[in-house]
Amino acid sequence: MSLILYGAPLSPFVRKVRVFLAEKGLDHQLENVDPFNQPDWYAELNPLRRIPALRDGDMTLADSSVICHYLEERNPELAALCGNGALSRARVSWLEKYADYEVAPLATFTVFRNRLLKPLLGKLCDEAAVKGAMQEKLPGHFDYLERTLGDADYFVDNQFSLADIAIACQLVNMRHGGESLDSQRWPRLAAHLERVLQRPALQPILDGERKIIEKIRARIAQTPA
Ligand SMILES: N[C@@H](CCC(=O)N[C@@H](CS)C(=O)NCC(=O)O)C(=O)O
Structure with missing residues (x-):
């Protein structure tokens, strides 16, 4: 293929x-x-x-x-990542949608876009929008995800799935935008993010991104304010 x-x-x-x-x-x-x-x-x-x-x-x-x-x-022969059985599949889909449609507008389209993409394109960062996302809008979502994860290592059936990937991927963009999860306030979610980011399959992907982020930051630093 x-x-x-x-x-x-x-x-x-x-x-x-x-x-x-x-x-x-x-x-x-x-x-x-x-x-x-x-x-x-x-x-x-x-x-x-x-x-x-x-x-x-x-x-x-x-x-x-x-x-x-x-x-x-x-690829039915490969390990399932979208859940096993109707209910697990539905739960994975729910959390994937939650990440894509509730967390993304804040973590990616507000924090990441304002802090990294706009300055790269010579535009001003809307710091009030970033603060609003971090202090007012995202905490409710983090509370929900912290509760939903509970004591498990992974969100659905305690097995690594697309739900974990989708949530972690949005939080990576928040990090690229210079913000991080408060591990005192959301200890389980913060530990979950680290757990996902440590997975061997992610290392080459994240290494590649780090290099791009460094280049972008260097370019932003050279751009006159
Ligand atoms: N629901 C879509 C969202 C994709 C999306 O919004 N991609 C952004 C980049 S992060 C994009 O292409 N934006 C360009 C645009 O909207 O014109 C998906 O999951 O693929």
């Missing part, structure tokens, strides 16, 4: 699929598509013009969730 993933490494949705592929042991090639400067042909892969998209032979798909669930069904 020749898989090509289209997208940029710092996107949490691209990271989600890359981690999913790595955990499944599926090889792929990453073809860089800058979400803010897309080639015209990308609209054929996703008319919404969002990354990621996947090519599997002559077939293409868009949306990180659609792609991960496809890969799960496509």
Whole structure:
């Protein structure tokens, strides 16, 4: 199977699929598509013009969730990452959606975008929006996730799944934006993030991202305020 993933490494949705592929042991090639400067042909892969998209032979798909669930069904011989049984699958999907639609607008589209992407593009960081996300909006979500995780190592059936990947991927973007989880206030969630980030499959992905982040920070530092 020749898989090509289209997208940029710092996107949490691209990271989600890359981690999913790595955990499944599926090889792929990453073809860089800058979400803010897309080639015209990308609209054929996703008319919404969002990354990621996947090519599997002559077939293409868009949306990180659609792609991960496809890969799960496509490779039934590999260890399940979307839950075993109807209820577990539903719980994984719920937490994946929670990460993608509730946490992402704050952790990624507010903190990461303002702190890293806007300065890179020569725009001002909206620090009030970042503070609002960190101090007013995200804590309720972190409370819910802390409660949901309970004493388990992983969110669903205490087995590593797409739910863990999706949540950790958003928190990585928050970190790239210079913010971290308060481990005194949310000790289980903070420990869960470290647990996921220590997984061997993630190391090459995170190492690559660190190098990109360093370059971006160096460029921002050189940009006149
Ligand atoms: N639900 C989509 C969200 C993808 C998404 O929002 N990607 C962002 C990058 S992190 C993007 O492509 N933004 C460009 C745009 O919206 O024009 C998924 O899971 O793939």
